[in-house]
Amino acid sequence: MSDPKTIAVEFKRVMKSFGTKRVLNDVSFHIDQGQALCLLGRSGTGKSVTLKLIMALMRPDSGEVYVDQDNVVSMGEKGLSLVRKKLGYLFQDAALFDSLTLYENLALPLSRLTKKSKDEIDDVVHHVLTDVGLGGDGAKYPSALSGGMKKRAGLARALVLEPKILLADEPSSGLDRITASEIDGLLMRRKVEHRTALIIVTHDVHGARRVADRVGVLDKGNLVAFGSVDEVSQSENEVARKLITEGSNV
Amino acid sequence: MSRRYLGVGIFIIVGLVLFALGIFLVGSRHEAFSRHVLLYTEFTDLDGIAKGSKVQVSGMDAGQVTRIEVPRSPSGHFRVQMKVDEQLHGLVRTDSVVTVDTEGVVGNTFLTIHSGSLNAAIAQAGSVLQSKPPVTMSDLLSHGLGIMNDADATIKQVGGKLNVALDGINGAVGNVNDLLLGLKEGRGPAGMILRDEKMADQVRETMSNVQSTTSNLNQASGRVNVLVANIQQRDLPQKLDDTMTRIRSASTRADETIQKVQQSLAQALGPDANGVTAGQNVSEALANANVATGNMAEDTEALKHNFFFKGFFNHRGYYTLASLSPEEYRHTKLFGSTQSPRVWLQADTLFRHGPHGPEELTPNGKHAIDAAVASFGNPIFTHPIVIEGYSDAATPADALSWSYARAQLVRNYVDARYPFTTKNIGVMPLSATPPPGLGHDGWSGICIVVAEKK
Amino acid sequence: MRWLSKSVEFVGKVGLFGLRVVVDSLRPPFEFAQCFRQLAEVGNKSLALVVVSGFALGAVMTLHTRNTLVTFGATSMIPAVQAVSFFVEIGPLVAGLLLAGRVGSGIGAVLANMRASEQIDAIESLSIDSFKYLVVPRVLACVIALPFLTLFMDFAGLLGGFLSEELSSHIAPILYLNRAFEYLQWSNFIAPTLKTAVFGFIIGSISSYFGYTTDKGAQGVGEAATNSVVLSSLLIIVADVLLIKCIFFLFPETAV
Numbered sequence: 001m002s003d004p005k006t007i008a009v010e011f012k013r014v015m016k017s018f019g020t021k022r023v024l025n026d027v028s029f030h031i032d033q034g035q036a037l038c039l040l041g042r043s044g045t046g047k048s049v050t051l052k053l054i055m056a057l058m059r060p061d062s063g064e065v066y067v068d069q070d071n072v073v074s075m076g077e078k079g080l081s082l083v084r085k086k087l088g089y090l091f092q093d094a095a096l097f098d099s100l101t102l103y104e105n106l107a108l109p110l111s112r113l114t115k116k117s118k119d120e121i122d123d124v125v126h127h128v129l130t131d132v133g134l135g136g137d138g139a140k141y142p143s144a145l146s147g148g149m150k151k152r153a154g155l156a157r158a159l160v161l162e163p164k165i166l167l168a169d170e171p172s173s174g175l176d177r178i179t180a181s182e183i184d185g186l187l188m189r190r191k192v193e194h195r196t197a198l199i200i201v202t203h204d205v206h207g208a209r210r211v212a213d214r215v216g217v218l219d220k221g222n223l224v225a226f227g228s229v230d231e232v233s234q235s236e237n238e239v240a241r242k243l244i245t246e247g248s249n250v
Numbered sequence: 251m252s253r254r255y256l257g258v259g260i261f262i263i264v265g266l267v268l269f270a271l272g273i274f275l276v277g278s279r280h281e282a283f284s285r286h287v288l289l290y291t292e293f294t295d296l297d298g299i300a301k302g303s304k305v306q307v308s309g310m311d312a313g314q315v316t317r318i319e320v321p322r323s324p325s326g327h328f329r330v331q332m333k334v335d336e337q338l339h340g341l342v343r344t345d346s347v348v349t350v351d352t353e354g355v356v357g358n359t360f361l362t363i364h365s366g367s368l369n370a371a372i373a374q375a376g377s378v379l380q381s382k383p384p385v386t387m388s389d390l391l392s393h394g395l396g397i398m399n400d401a402d403a404t405i406k407q408v409g410g411k412l413n414v415a416l417d418g419i420n421g422a423v424g425n426v427n428d429l430l431l432g433l434k435e436g437r438g439p440a441g442m443i444l445r446d447e448k449m450a451d452q453v454r455e456t457m458s459n460v461q462s463t464t465s466n467l468n469q470a471s472g473r474v475n476v477l478v479a480n481i482q483q484r485d486l487p488q489k490l491d492d493t494m495t496r497i498r499s500a501s502t503r504a505d506e507t508i509q510k511v512q513q514s515l516a517q518a519l520g521p522d523a524n525g526v527t528a529g530q531n532v533s534e535a536l537a538n539a540n541v542a543t544g545n546m547a548e549d550t551e552a553l554k555h556n557f558f559f560k561g562f563f564n565h566r567g568y569y570t571l572a573s574l575s576p577e578e579y580r581h582t583k584l585f586g587s588t589q590s591p592r593v594w595l596q597a598d599t600l601f602r603h604g605p606h607g608p609e610e611l612t613p614n615g616k617h618a619i620d621a622a623v624a625s626f627g628n629p630i631f632t633h634p635i636v637i638e639g640y641s642d643a644a645t646p647a648d649a650l651s652w653s654y655a656r657a658q659l660v661r662n663y664v665d666a667r668y669p670f671t672t673k674n675i676g677v678m679p680l681s682a683t684p685p686p687g688l689g690h691d692g693w694s695g696i697c698i699v700v701a702e703k704k
Numbered sequence: 705m706r707w708l709s710k711s712v713e714f715v716g717k718v719g720l721f722g723l724r725v726v727v728d729s730l731r732p733p734f735e736f737a738q739c740f741r742q743l744a745e746v747g748n749k750s751l752a753l754v755v756v757s758g759f760a761l762g763a764v765m766t767l768h769t770r771n772t773l774v775t776f777g778a779t780s781m782i783p784a785v786q787a788v789s790f791f792v793e794i795g796p797l798v799a800g801l802l803l804a805g806r807v808g809s810g811i812g813a814v815l816a817n818m819r820a821s822e823q824i825d826a827i828e829s830l831s832i833d834s835f836k837y838l839v840v841p842r843v844l845a846c847v848i849a850l851p852f853l854t855l856f857m858d859f860a861g862l863l864g865g866f867l868s869e870e871l872s873s874h875i876a877p878i879l880y881l882n883r884a885f886e887y888l889q890w891s892n893f894i895a896p897t898l899k900t901a902v903f904g905f906i907i908g909s910i911s912s913y914f915g916y917t918t919d920k921g922a923q924g925v926g927e928a929a930t931n932s933v934v935l936s937s938l939l940i941i942v943a944d945v946l947l948i949k950c951i952f953f954l955f956p957e958t959a960v
């Protein structure tokens with residue numbers, strides 16, 4: 001067991017159902033600061049739900065979810081807003097606010113969750129946008145961006161608050177190989193330069209092998225395998241083995 | 251961002267301005283912002299006055315009824331509280347009278363405070379004003395109807411006594427009479443009057459005119475009675491009759507006739523010491539009758555032209571006989587039709603030249619007319635009778651004038667002798683040419699027609 | 705039976721949603737900027753629609769009533785008929801229905817799309833109360849804007865009626881205005897105008913409900929838009945009946 005001080009995110013016996021449908025069944029795992037976890041699994045197995053539980057956008061039916069040693073399950077709005085400052089979330093389809101420009105999309109979290117002045121916000125937004133390669137697109141509305149640009153913009157929004165933990169829901173799906181690896185690169189840099197913990201939901205095993213310190217495989221609500229890439233590829237669970245080796249053959 | 255604020259700002263400001271405008275416009279009608287005094291009055295019958303009913307002072311909107319206290323016993327009165335604009339307070343005196351009025355014939359009821367007399371003190375706030383019980387439209391109408399019947403009788407009397415029938419009087423009385431009946435029964439378009447105030451005012455005005463007219467007529471008929479007694483005493487009737495006949499044929503216009511009547515009477519009765527009063531009496535009486543006729547004719551004319559009554563009148567063709575030209579008459583189906591029974595009487599049997607020039611009826615002529623009337627049987631009581639006059643005089647003007655004189659002569663005889671409704675008898679001068687298709691190409695004399703209306 | 709219990713459940717959900725709107729709109733923090741933004745969206749952008757329809761409707765109304773009133777010789781009543789019908793019923797109801805069509809569908813679609821594309825989650829992840837940020841301002845904007853839009857509609861209708869009447873009878877503007885307001889009372893100007901705030905609340909909450917609570921993804925967007933328009937239009941008309949009864953009860957003199 002690792003030192004609790006260094007744990008970034010921990011699930012303890014988490015259960016989650018929608019109606020009669022069990023989405024997460026007794027899931028427990030943890031990752032440390034600066035580590036990257038890749039969550040693999042077929043669609044509809046509860047990967048996005050796992051991320052939303054961390055962000056406290058949903059509450060589990062039972063079990064505990066710790067972010068930086070704070071149990072977000074029992075927390076009130078006030079405490080959550082503190083925890084959420086440490087978290088960045090890249091949504092599956094970026095979820096940029098349609099009615100706001102790219103600049104406003106990035107400025108919103110800063111003006112809401114920090115006490116930065118308008119000039120400081122300007123600086124940060126500009127810096128982050130340049131970082132993801134969208135320096136000149138601040139005045140555009142999301143509808144004017146391509147799929148890859150949207151993902152990068154979503155990533156930029158997730159990063160403006162300098163989160164200690166970054167949640168990314170399928171950051172490279174639906175993108176061409178080159179754009180996908182650009183985004184992987186951005187994530188890697190984040191991990192290396194800022195020691196940001198990453199939890200990445202992905203189908204891209206190739207990328208996962210590059211980035212991940214830990215790999216988790218979800219199947220039918222169960223965490224069927226959890227460990228380093230090598231450990232999972234030798235897992236006794238067939239689905240887990242298949243997922244990780246199939247990807248590498250491509 | 252600032253453009254958006256600007257837009258929303260303009261939206262809200264203009265909206266508020268419209269709201270204020272609406273409040274102001276509504277408020278200004280209801281004097282919400284002006285000062286008021288409270289006045290009271292009492293009624294035994296409210297006739298539909300309710301809280302919120304309009305109150306006028308001398309015809310100007312002045313406020314509304316704010317409270318009504320209900321009496322405890324049948325002998326009590328409804329006590330009505332009225333809120334009256336301060337500005338109009340000066341018109342309300344201690345002797346002001348409150349009446350219940352109606353907008354239009356069947357519209358809302360409201361209160362009118364009639365301005366008081368100059369000498370009376372201004373009614374203090376909170377004081378109780380006198381009231382006059384409401385007169386409903388139907389009361390007014392039946393009242394009018396009674397008056398009109400009186401007037402009709404009076405005129406008959408005058409006409410009978412003087413052997414005079416002034417066309418105007420007959421027409422006017424007849425029209426008003428039927429119109430009122432129609433209104434009262436809610437018959438025809440009259441029943442459709444909703445809130446046309448002008449119409450209602452006209453009806454009301456006509457009523458009051460008719461009232462004064464009738465008193466004039468009554469006066470006149472009283473005088474005529476006296477006059478006739480006078481004349482009979484002095485064996486003058488024949489002379490008077492002659493004069494009248496001559497004057498009538500001299501002109502078709504009523505006022506001219508009357509002028510000449512006055513002149514002739516002055517001539518005929520002037521020299522006599524007692525005759526001076528008699529002459530004055532007659533001329534006054536006729537002048538009154540003339541004024542009355544004029545009034546009534548005007549009023550009924552106004553009513554007639556009101557669009558509501560257009561249809562009503564159009565359905566009763568014979569009223570407009572006076573306004574039909576002989577040519578139009580000849581081609582009117584109602585009168586020119588072969589279905590209407592006719593009696594043709596020749597000038598030779600009917601007339602002879604009187605001592606002063608114009609023609610008069612011979613005793614034989616009178617018999618012939620009596621026989622003709624008898625031959626029509628019952629319909630003559632219920633149907634319009636037209637007396638067509640014919641003359642084959644050489645010049646067209648003479649022919650027209652003589653044919654008219656002949657028709658009038660016969661009509662006066664018939665009117666005085668038989669109990670036909672005066673308005674049912676019309677005259678039509680047709681010179682020498684009868685309507686086509688009746689078997690007579692030319693005629694000199696009289697034709698009596700009973701219009702059988704299908 | 706199942707259908708019945710579902711319907712009752714639905715009424716309960718919508719009722720709670722509406723209650724939440726009321727409670728949340730009174731509880732700080734207030735999203736003033738959002739309210740303003742929505743007010744511009746709901747008010748300013750509907751203005752042209754409302755004014756043009758009001759104007760056209762006013763002109764057409766006069767053309768129709770004119771014929772009838774002329775038959776009865778009540779030409780002088782034309783402005784009053786116009787004003788009373790617009791201020792009392794046509795203005796409020798038509799403005800409400802127009803707004804339900806234009807804004808109701810918009811709110812339903814926008815919120816449903818935000819739900820489907822996880823934008824609402826994104827807002828929550830910034831610790832912003834998405835209900836207060838998205839729903840309350842929209843409802844408030846409808847509540848505030850609709851009475852104003854109704855006034856615009858009323859006066860545009862009056863203007864249309866005036867111009868139409870002016871063309872046929874050359875009536876003087878001041879006379880028209882005087883006659884128009886002759887039969888209007890406070891209660892049938894203010895009450896019908898303010899009742900549209902209720903219409904606004906219906907449009908805002910119903911549309912927001914369908915948009916905010918959808919869970920059918922992209923397919924739910926069109927559905928939410930349609931449902932918003934249908935149900936809010938229907939409820940406006942039903943509410944109108946009840947509100948008129950209430951107004952009659954509160955101001956008996958308007959019930960002639």
Ligand SMILES: Nc1ncnc2c1ncn2[C@@H]1O[C@H](COP(=O)(O)OP(=O)(O)O)[C@@H](O)[C@H]1O
Binds near residue numbers: 023043044045047050
């Ligand atoms: N808000 C929700 N309401 C009901 N069911 C949900 C909800 N969110 C997710 N689910 C269900 O939970 C299951 C897991 O969803 P998700 O975590 O999005 O899958 P994935 O692993 O593909 O990201 C799915 O079957 C989905 O239908």
Ligand SMILES: [Mg+2]
Binds near residue numbers: 047049092
């Ligand atoms: Mg997912």
